[in-house]
Amino acid sequence: MSGPVTPKVLIQAEDFNTAEEAAALSAGREDVGALVTFTGLCRDENGRLSALELEHYPGMAEAEIGRIADEACKRWPLTGLTVIHRFGRISPGGNIVLVAAASSHRRAAFEAADYLMDFLKTRAPFWKKEHLKERNEGSWVEAKSVDDEATKRWTTG
Amino acid sequence: MTVEIRYFAWVRERVGTEAETLDLPEGTRTVSDLLSWLKSRDERYAYAFEDTSTIRVALDQEHSEHDQPIGNAREIAIFPPMTGG
Numbered sequence: 001m002s003g004p005v006t007p008k009v010l011i012q013a014e015d016f017n018t019a020e021e022a023a024a025l026s027a028g029r030e031d032v033g034a035l036v037t038f039t040g041l042c043r044d045e046n047g048r049l050s051a052l053e054l055e056h057y058p059g060m061a062e063a064e065i066g067r068i069a070d071e072a073c074k075r076w077p078l079t080g081l082t083v084i085h086r087f088g089r090i091s092p093g094g095n096i097v098l099v100a101a102a103s104s105h106r107r108a109a110f111e112a113a114d115y116l117m118d119f120l121k122t123r124a125p126f127w128k129k130e131h132l133k134e135r136n137e138g139s140w141v142e143a144k145s146v147d148d149e150a151t152k153r154w155t156t157g
Numbered sequence: 158m159t160v161e162i163r164y165f166a167w168v169r170e171r172v173g174t175e176a177e178t179l180d181l182p183e184g185t186r187t188v189s190d191l192l193s194w195l196k197s198r199d200e201r202y203a204y205a206f207e208d209t210s211t212i213r214v215a216l217d218q219e220h221s222e223h224d225q226p227i228g229n230a231r232e233i234a235i236f237p238p239m240t241g242g
Contacts, residue, residue: 057218059218064218085241097242121242125234125236140237
């Protein structure tokens, strides 16, 4: 391979099509042996949630996810990488985030997708507010220390 | 030094504005100095920054530590730990 690939990064309010994004990573090529897709969806929290509202920092969201994706492309021999993160109001069952990583071999694709999600959780400038069916006023989701711990796994040293 | 400050999520709600242009006082060198000064402005800021360990700051759209010098940053964003993904 001739150096790291350029990842596709999109920050958008609109929905995405996981199958189409995945297919685009192997279309017309014969060197892709592994394709891992991760889709994060809005869950209903046992029926309590009416919607999630995702606030983001325009500009930095693109820049930061771009930095994380570039790092993944340097770290693993990927043939392609797509990251899409939505913002705005998302109902239970709706898509929030997509990571699709393609490589010649499975290990690189699995690890790159896992890495992307750990760093998206802790470094991409997005904040979730939960709107519950029972209450009008939403409340901000708190960051989890388990996510910080997961991110530290990738630090070599 | 004049900077554009942007606030997000509950920091934005507590401060009561999305963005403002402020003249930083002499001697505001680090992110930590900035947070201390903001905290002293009025009770809304004091409430937003009551526990600075929960506050994250980006200088010109890059994550920074609290002991980092502000340098020539034009845009400073202040927000809680992120919860995307």
